[in-house]
Amino acid sequence: MSQLIKQQALAVDTWKMLEIADGETPETVPLPEGDILFPLAVWQARKTEIISCHKRIGLILQPDEPVEDIAGDLDYFIVIAVNFPKFVDGRGYSTASLLRQRYQYQGELRAVGDVLHDQLFYLKRVGFDAWVLKDGKDAVNAIQTAFSTFGDVYQASTSQPEPFFRRRAA
Amino acid sequence: MYQYDAIDRQLINERVDQFRDQVRRWKAGELTDDEFRPLRLQNGLYIQRHAPMFRIAVPYGMLNAAQLRTLAHVARTYDRGYGHFTTRHNLQLNWPKIEDVPDILAELAKVEMHAIQTSGNCLRNITTDQFAGVAADEIIDPRPLAEILRQWTTFHPEFAFLPRKFKIAISGTQEDRAVTWFHDIGLQLKLVDGQVGFTVIVGGGLGRTPIRGQVVRDFLPWQDILSYCEAILRVYNRYGRRDNAYKARIKILVQALGVDAFRDQVEAEWAHGKDGPMTIPQAEYDRVAAHFTAPAYESLPTVDAGFSAKISEEKAFARWVDRNTHAHKVNGYAAVTLSLKPQGIAPGDITSDQMDAVANLADQYSFGELRISHEQNIILADVRQADLYDLWQQARAVGLATPNIGLLTAIICCPGGDFCDLANAKSIPIANAIQARFDNLDYLFDIGEIDLNISGCMNACGHHHVGHIGVLGVDKNNDEFYQVTLGGRQGNAAKLGKVIGPSFSAGEMPDVVEKIIQVYLDNRHEDERFLDTFDRIGIDPFKNRVYEGRAHGKAKAAAKEIA
Numbered sequence: 173m174s175q176l177i178k179q180q181a182l183a184v185d186t187w188k189m190l191e192i193a194d195g196e197t198p199e200t201v202p203l204p205e206g207d208i209l210f211p212l213a214v215w216q217a218r219k220t221e222i223i224s225c226h227k228r229i230g231l232i233l234q235p236d237e238p239v240e241d242i243a244g245d246l247d248y249f250i251v252i253a254v255n256f257p258k259f260v261d262g263r264g265y266s267t268a269s270l271l272r273q274r275y276q277y278q279g280e281l282r283a284v285g286d287v288l289h290d291q292l293f294y295l296k297r298v299g300f301d302a303w304v305l306k307d308g309k310d311a312v313n314a315i316q317t318a319f320s321t322f323g324d325v326y327q328a329s330t331s332q333p334e335p336f337f338r339r340r341a342a
Numbered sequence: 343m344y345q346y347d348a349i350d351r352q353l354i355n356e357r358v359d360q361f362r363d364q365v366r367r368w369k370a371g372e373l374t375d376d377e378f379r380p381l382r383l384q385n386g387l388y389i390q391r392h393a394p395m396f397r398i399a400v401p402y403g404m405l406n407a408a409q410l411r412t413l414a415h416v417a418r419t420y421d422r423g424y425g426h427f428t429t430r431h432n433l434q435l436n437w438p439k440i441e442d443v444p445d446i447l448a449e450l451a452k453v454e455m456h457a458i459q460t461s462g463n464c465l466r467n468i469t470t471d472q473f474a475g476v477a478a479d480e481i482i483d484p485r486p487l488a489e490i491l492r493q494w495t496t497f498h499p500e501f502a503f504l505p506r507k508f509k510i511a512i513s514g515t516q517e518d519r520a521v522t523w524f525h526d527i528g529l530q531l532k533l534v535d536g537q538v539g540f541t542v543i544v545g546g547g548l549g550r551t552p553i554r555g556q557v558v559r560d561f562l563p564w565q566d567i568l569s570y571c572e573a574i575l576r577v578y579n580r581y582g583r584r585d586n587a588y589k590a591r592i593k594i595l596v597q598a599l600g601v602d603a604f605r606d607q608v609e610a611e612w613a614h615g616k617d618g619p620m621t622i623p624q625a626e627y628d629r630v631a632a633h634f635t636a637p638a639y640e641s642l643p644t645v646d647a648g649f650s651a652k653i654s655e656e657k658a659f660a661r662w663v664d665r666n667t668h669a670h671k672v673n674g675y676a677a678v679t680l681s682l683k684p685q686g687i688a689p690g691d692i693t694s695d696q697m698d699a700v701a702n703l704a705d706q707y708s709f710g711e712l713r714i715s716h717e718q719n720i721i722l723a724d725v726r727q728a729d730l731y732d733l734w735q736q737a738r739a740v741g742l743a744t745p746n747i748g749l750l751t752a753i754i755c756c757p758g759g760d761f762c763d764l765a766n767a768k769s770i771p772i773a774n775a776i777q778a779r780f781d782n783l784d785y786l787f788d789i790g791e792i793d794l795n796i797s798g799c800m801n802a803c804g805h806h807h808v809g810h811i812g813v814l815g816v817d818k819n820n821d822e823f824y825q826v827t828l829g830g831r832q833g834n835a836a837k838l839g840k841v842i843g844p845s846f847s848a849g850e851m852p853d854v855v856e857k858i859i860q861v862y863l864d865n866r867h868e869d870e871r872f873l874d875t876f877d878r879i880g881i882d883p884f885k886n887r888v889y890e891g892r893a894h895g896k897a898k899a900a901a902k903e904i905a
């Protein structure tokens with residue numbers, strides 16, 4: 173049972189990841205109905221087809237997939253999920269920063285994979301607004317405490333575009 | 343020195359609460375060991391040979407007396423009454439209990455100290471020159487920008503899970519004393535046409551693949567340092583290798599791309615951040631710099647008559663002044679190094695009682711402040727010449743006046759096999775054996791300036807690559823052996839030492855060092871330091887002497903096989 177956290181609460185998750193099974197390729201995999209997170213390769217191979225048959229489109233990015241490749245497509249996506257295969261793989265933080273700060277992506281930005289309590293604060297700061305907390309972890313405690321670990325921050329980032337030193341005088 | 347304001351205090355207090363909760367959840371089984379490990383590492387907590395090790399940050403090496411007293415208290419209460427100063431401005435405790443660490447952090451927070459990001463694959467403590475602000479050859483005081491960088495690194499949300507650790511050093515002097523050529527980022531402050539800025543060096547590092555850094559930007563205005571570092575870090579975070587921990591440092595990325603392509607990527611990334619919100623306003627610089635103003639120096643004669651008299655009367659004092667005091671930019675003052683390299687203790691170790699004594703000395707003689715050097719010593723930066731004699735006597739009474747700074751026995755040494763799980767060999771007993779061999783002060787002074795650095799394995803925590811004599815612990819069929827390098831150095835002309843040949847057993851090491859020193863003494867011209875002679879005559883004479891009469895690798899192996 174997926175634990176999707178949005179707006180400080182558990183939410184119902186309607187999105188499904190499209191898996192490419194053995195023997196299938198991005199070009200041949202059947203495109204299911206419904207709210208689907210398409211892998212980048214599928215999106216790139218089947219863009220026109222996906223747009224024609226889906227009103228709501230989601231994308232899933234792996235850590236090594238450069239956001240530059242989809243920078244021109246962002247208006248199509250309602251959700252972009254960024255996968256963290258291991259929580260210590262920090263590439264997704266840069267992916268999020270770029271999507272939000274450089275390419276002004278406005279849709280839902282969702283952290284999936286090895287997503288844990290103690291990373292939620294930083295994930296929020298770089299621009300994630302949805303998190304699928306790892307199975308078996310305490311979502312209620314996470315919602316109550318993990319987003320408010322620190323009351324302020326030094327650096328500029330997505331959630332606070334002004335560094336503290338520019339807000340200090342105010 | 344810098345004093346916290348409301349936000350700095352709030353953040354470290356919140357950090358204590360955060361870590362307390364993490365320890366609780368780990369104990370309760372809500373966090374697995376694997377999930378907890380990076381969290382504790384980013385709070386300075388390693389698990390090592392005997393116990394956890396705990397690393398407390400001394401940002402850019404600055405401490406006040408109250409902080410040192412707290413360190414003494416923490417080491418006494420939660421550990422065995424001593425600590426170890428490392429080569430990166432940290433104090434390491436060898437035996438704390440994990441369960442106590444939240445309380446230790448709370449005690450540290452009261453005096454504006456912490457263990458934030460002292461280990462783990464994140465932005466580490468910023469290091470600099472131990473004589474910052476007082477050095478006679480200083481161009482710009484690096485401390486305000488070091489503090490601004492410290493705040494920027496603290497809890498940076500995008501760069502908390504880098505491919506590998508990331509170390510930044512900054513120096514503002516003519517002669518580099520911060521090893522800037524061997525850091526992930528080395529920053530050298532300079533003045534060009536009246537403008538203050540940095541030469542930015544990237545991709546240096548010691549460890550298993552020692553590489554001298556390369557200049558990525560010759561001149562960067564100081565206002566841009568944060569946005570430029572963000573560009574470097576973003577390129578590294580995205581493209582640094584994560585498949586192999588040994589190839590994950592930024593130096594490997596810079597080598598793989600070539601410095602020109604790496605620079606192009608950084609500059610392209612920086613084009614977006616340049617002149618953005620991370621540009622440092624003058625007002626912020628001024629606010630921080632106001633904490634680093636000169637103390638209330640008296641106007642004193644260049645030479646104090648009483649001081650000169652004591653020097654000619656007492657040879658031991660003269661020796662200490664010669665080695666352990668340093669030129670100061672203010673007349674009548676000196677900077678003093680308290681040596682943590684007396685014979686027979688682990689280099690860099692200091693007891694709680696000594697820490698308290700040093701805190702008193704700082705209060706009495708040096709405006710209540712002190713510094714830690716990357717050579718693992720303590721510096722009192724602002725002592726009146728007229729006070730040196732009293733200071734020396736008091737320091738001597740607590741074993742902190744060994745007159746050996748810059749000499750053979752002031753060894754840089756890592757914890758090695760006595761404490762460290764990664765070690766190939768012990769390092770502390772080698773340091774102690776060499777110190778014992780060279781315990782004659784006349785001889786030691788005659789040998790003169792020489793850096794001897796020892797690491798217990800190729801991770802190079804003891805900087806062996808940049809020692810004039812470097813000693814590296816290696817494993818040979820489960821036995822501890824030592825490889826020797828010559829000619830390494832730090833400073834502006836920093837370079838790596840060269841291996842002289844097959845390695846030695848622990849018992850051979852004092853003889854090996856002795857022979858190396860003999861070659862130097864036999865060959866030196868007047869006024870030549872060890873390094874000068876080495877540069878002139880090359881490595882061969884040293885090799886020949888050290889391996890004289892010793893079966894070489896192959897011959898020895900053959901002999902063994904026959905036997």
Ligand code: HEM
Pocket residue numbers: 388390395427428429430434506509524546547548549550551591755756757758761762763764801802803804805
């Ligand atoms: C006993 C616990 C310690 C462990 C497990 C440890 C581990 C390591 C490792 C694995 C590296 C290599 C990193 C790399 O190349 O990617 C390293 C480098 C280093 N460590 Fe340690 N270390 C320890 C203690 C110390 C101490 C006590 C000092 C200071 C005396 C120190 C200072 C350094 C320095 C200066 C490097 C520099 C090499 C570089 O990063 O380029 N470490 N350490």
Ligand code: SF4
Pocket residue numbers: 756757758759762763764765766797798799800801802803804
């Ligand atoms: S150099 Fe090796 S033995 Fe020494 S402290 Fe570092 S990791 Fe341990």
